[in-house]
Amino acid sequence: MKLREFIVSDAIVPELKATDRDGVIRELVTNLSAAGALPEDAVDEVVAALVKREQNGSTGFGKGVAVPHTKHPKVKKMSGTIGRSVSGIDFAALDHQPVYSVVLLLSPENQPQQHLQAMNIIFSNLQKDMFRRFLRQTGTREAIVDLLDEADQGK
Amino acid sequence: MPSAFRDIVVSNKLGLHARPAMQFVDQANQFNSGITVRREGDAEVETVEADGKSVMAMLTLEAFAGTHLRISADGDDAEQAVEKLVQLFEDKFGEGE
Numbered sequence: 001m002k003l004r005e006f007i008v009s010d011a012i013v014p015e016l017k018a019t020d021r022d023g024v025i026r027e028l029v030t031n032l033s034a035a036g037a038l039p040e041d042a043v044d045e046v047v048a049a050l051v052k053r054e055q056n057g058s059t060g061f062g063k064g065v066a067v068p069h070t071k072h073p074k075v076k077k078m079s080g081t082i083g084r085s086v087s088g089i090d091f092a093a094l095d096h097q098p099v100y101s102v103v104l105l106l107s108p109e110n111q112p113q114q115h116l117q118a119m120n121i122i123f124s125n126l127q128k129d130m131f132r133r134f135l136r137q138t139g140t141r142e143a144i145v146d147l148l149d150e151a152d153q154g155k
Numbered sequence: 156m157p158s159a160f161r162d163i164v165v166s167n168k169l170g171l172h173a174r175p176a177m178q179f180v181d182q183a184n185q186f187n188s189g190i191t192v193r194r195e196g197d198a199e200v201e202t203v204e205a206d207g208k209s210v211m212a213m214l215t216l217e218a219f220a221g222t223h224l225r226i227s228a229d230g231d232d233a234e235q236a237v238e239k240l241v242q243l244f245e246d247k248f249g250e251g252e
Contacts, residue, residue, distance in 0.1 A: 057173075061210045061211050062210075062211070067173075112168065116171070116219055119173065119217075120216070120217040122214075123211045123212075123214040124215045127211050
């Protein structure tokens with residue numbers, strides 16, 4: 001699987017306005033909805049599910065990245081987006097450090113394989129120091145899309 | 156240095172997603188031994204070896220229900236570590252299915 005197969009370019013937020021975890025989640029889900037990846041009337045429910053998931057255990061797995069995710073019946077097609085924060089967000093991360101890059105993933109229910117494939121490609125890249133560094137420094141949507149393309153080509 | 160390993164098959168329906176991965180890493184961190192989880196490659200996927208103490212690494216295993224994994228430990232408490240970690244899979248990470 002490739003990042004560009006499910007990351008919705010139009011929903012990427014190169015500079016997040018929100019400064020707290022729940023606000024960031026809402027901003028990204030709203031952008032996914034605006035880009036047509038999720039019905040508008042599902043936004044509140046999906047945000048609530050993502051926040052609940054964070055409360056059960058942070059998806060800030062360390063190194064300045066967080067990957068909020070949920071499997072939700074209102075999600076018909078797996079889709080994701082990326083948000084970048086210059087100032088850093090408190091995600092209650094495992095390493096207690098601020099989060100600068102957020103990769104948010106929405107999956108339909110009953111497709112656990114597809115979900116795990118997406119998590120694999122996300123974390124294979126997030127584990128790379130160069131990828132994390134570039135993602136954190138890249139300030140435009142176009143440049144982030146280029147970065148994803150390069151990652152998908154294995155550069 | 157003592158070492159131990161066991162081969163298991165992922166049996167919970169949702170596979171090794173984030174919550175079980177974190178549960179595994181929490182348990183792995185209770186031990187001094189280094190922990191490695193290996194997924195043998197086949198025609199479709201490459202062999203992956205993940206640090207059992209890193210959630211991010213564990214999530215690159217792409218371990219579905221039915222995936223075969225080898226859990227290895229190296230260190231003075233290797234036997235106990237492998238036994239406890241295998242137990243998590245056998246208990247389906249408390250997911251009930």
